Amino acid sequence: MLYTSRRQQHSKTVQAKLRTTEASSFGQDDENEADDVIEPMELEAEDERIHIDYKNKNILNDISDLFEICKKKCGLKSISCLLYMSLRHVGITYEKCDDILKTIGGYTSQTAQKWTEVLVNGNFGDFMVENRGGKHCSSFYDYFPEIETEAKLYSLERCGQKAADFSALDLAHFIDKRFYEESNIVKNDDSALIRSVASCRLDLRRWGAKFDKNSQRPYFEGHERDDVKEHRSKFVEYFLTRKANYYMVTEGENPVWKVPTANPPCVHNCYK
Structure with missing residues (x-):
C-alpha cells in the first residue's frame, strides 16, 4: 500500500472542497459576473508600465475594494487568514497586520491567528466547517x-x-x-x-x-481626457473673458440682476 503524506492528504481535501464550492456557486451576485469573461492581457515592457506608489495611503482604498470582492467570493475568514499568513511570512509584525486587516475590513490579528492555528495545526475540516464564504443569493x-x-x-x-x-x-x-x-x-x-x-x-x-x-x-471615464479638459477650459474661458457683456444675477438669498457694462449686451440661455 502506497504511503500518502500529510501534505498530499491536505491537497486532496482542498481539491475536493473546491469542487464542492464550484458546484454550488451557480447564481452568484452581479459583482461576480465579471469573472465570466476573462480576456488575455498582453505583458507590457518594463519601461511602459505605469508607476504605482504602493506606499501611498490611498492605495488602501483599492486594496479594500479588492478585499470586498474576494470576501464575497470565498468568505471573510479565508481571505483574512490568507492575507494574515502571507504578511507574517514576509516578516510583518502581529500589530502591523492588525492595523492593515482592520483598515481594509478583515479580521483582527487575534481572530486570524486563531483560525490560522486551526488550519496549520488542527483539522482542515474544522477550518472549513462554517462555510460562510461565497454569496449565493440575489444581490x-x-x-x-x-x-x-x-x-x-x-x-x-x-x-x-x-x-x-x-x-x-x-x-x-x-x-x-x-x-x-x-x-x-x-x-x-x-x-x-x-x-x-x-x-x-x-x-x-x-x-x-x-x-x-x-x-x-x-x-x-472621459471627464479626465486631455481633449475634454482642453475643450472645457476653452469653453469656460470664453465666458469668463466676456462676463462684462452678460446680464448676471448676484448670489445670496436676495439675488438681483446685474446690467452688463460692455457692448454688445448679451443674454445667455442655459437649457438643462
Whole structure:
C-alpha cells in the first residue's frame, strides 16, 4: 500500500472542497459576473508600465475594494487568514497586520491567528466547517432595480458638478434614503447603512467610475481626457473673458440682476 503524506492528504481535501464550492456557486451576485469573461492581457515592457506608489495611503482604498470582492467570493475568514499568513511570512509584525486587516475590513490579528492555528495545526475540516464564504443569493439591486437606476443617475449628476465633493459615502446615504422610502420601513437611529460604503465604491467602479489618486473622489471615464479638459477650459474661458457683456444675477438669498457694462449686451440661455 502506497504511503500518502500529510501534505498530499491536505491537497486532496482542498481539491475536493473546491469542487464542492464550484458546484454550488451557480447564481452568484452581479459583482461576480465579471469573472465570466476573462480576456488575455498582453505583458507590457518594463519601461511602459505605469508607476504605482504602493506606499501611498490611498492605495488602501483599492486594496479594500479588492478585499470586498474576494470576501464575497470565498468568505471573510479565508481571505483574512490568507492575507494574515502571507504578511507574517514576509516578516510583518502581529500589530502591523492588525492595523492593515482592520483598515481594509478583515479580521483582527487575534481572530486570524486563531483560525490560522486551526488550519496549520488542527483539522482542515474544522477550518472549513462554517462555510460562510461565497454569496449565493440575489444581490440588493435584483430586488430594487429602480434604486440602482436612480443611484447611477445620481452619481453621474454629482460627479458632473463643479464642486466635485461627491464620495461613496454620499452614494451610500442616497441609497439608504431611497430604500426606506421604497420599502416604507421606519429606520432606527442606530441602524447601519443598508448598503455599505465599500459596496458603494464597488458599485461606482462597476458603473465605470474611477477614483482620483489624491482626493479619492470618483469621476467617470472621459471627464479626465486631455481633449475634454482642453475643450472645457476653452469653453469656460470664453465666458469668463466676456462676463462684462452678460446680464448676471448676484448670489445670496436676495439675488438681483446685474446690467452688463460692455457692448454688445448679451443674454445667455442655459437649457438643462
